[in-house]
Amino acid sequence: MLVEGRGPLSRAVVAALRGGPPPAPDTAAARGADPWGEDLHLALYLLYELHYRGFEGVDDALEWDPALLAVRGTLEDRFLHALRTATAGAPQTVAEAFAALLVEPVDLSGSLSHHLETEGELWQLREYAALRSLYHLKEADPHAWVIPRLYGRAKAAMVAIEYDEFGAGHPDRIHARLFAGLMADLGLDTAYGHYLDRAPAPLLATVNLMSLLGLHRALRGALVGHFAYVEVTSPPGSRRLARAMRRCGAGPAAEHFYAEHVEADAVHEQVVRHEVVGGLLADEPELESDVAFGCAATVLLEERLAAHIRTAWDRHRSALRTPAGAGPAPSA
Secondary structure (H helix, E strand, O other): OOOOOOOHHHHHHHHHHOOOOOOOOOOHHHHOOOOOOHHHHHHHHHHHHOOOOOOOOOOHHHHHOHHHHHHHHHHHHHHHHHHHHHOOOOOOOHHHHHHHHHOOOOOOOOOHHHHHHHOOOHHHHHHHHHHHHHHHOOOOHHHHOOHHHOOHHHHHHHHHHHHHHOOOOOHHHOHHHHHHHHHHHOOOOOOOOOOHHHOOHHHHHHHHHHHHHHOOHHHHHHHHHHHHHHHHHHHHHHHHHHHHHHHOOOOHHHHHHHHHHHHHHHHHHHHHHHHHHHHHHHHOHHHHHHHHHHHHHHHHHHHHHHHHHHHHHHOOEOOOOOOOOOOOOOEO
16 A cells, blocks of 8 residues: 655655656755655655555556656665765675674674563564564565576575575465564554555665665675675574563564574575675675675664664654554654
């Protein structure tokens, strides 16, 4: 279901998707839009969603509408430039980019998963799940776009990992379906995209990054870097979140989703680092800085999202644009 816009860009996109005229591709609003802001990221998210499941009542042909693609390109350039500027001082080699990720930090005070594990409340787990549902209900889909852009070792390993993500031939084990079970345990609506209207820009940016990297062949190295970051950091974070679900009595499906990721992603981490990344760089060594950029951009956006959530929660406010309900009702 389409949502209302949050500014001139997203309102123009919504109007076009509802059958109105497409917005002009080179507007002053697009050129001057905040690259981290609500308007740009909702507009991008809506345009990207045309390549996933689309929207009820929206013509599927708009996926390749030239005017909408031109708008998307302008917004992507703005977002990508901001990402490259913000990560300009980040490591340029894979070894340096992943060195810090392979060691569990001694101080976890800034870790969102550590907060949820040790002192998080049930309403915070519900908010976290509602936020993450924008990705987890289509988990692994953005990364699948890189498969036809790889070959040899990298392709074989990527397909093996994605096969697991998509349930290894068993529909009930698809990770997106497991997350829907988690949401049901937490009393959340499991409909695809249900929480889009409540998701703030820092969350939309994390999902938009995957779509941006996945839809551009030139950014295939960065998408591999993003995917490697996710697999490397998933086991410890998932272990903490499984404990959080257990401690708060969230339910067996809620705990199972993260427990599954502890085991699966511990294996995936080794495969992605040695075979996907290693295979890609054996074939195309010139992409190493792109892989490192994909990792750095992911770190940046995850830190921005964590800061947004912790700031809201520390002030006893909802991290969503409007609260998801249940538990002590924080203010919006």
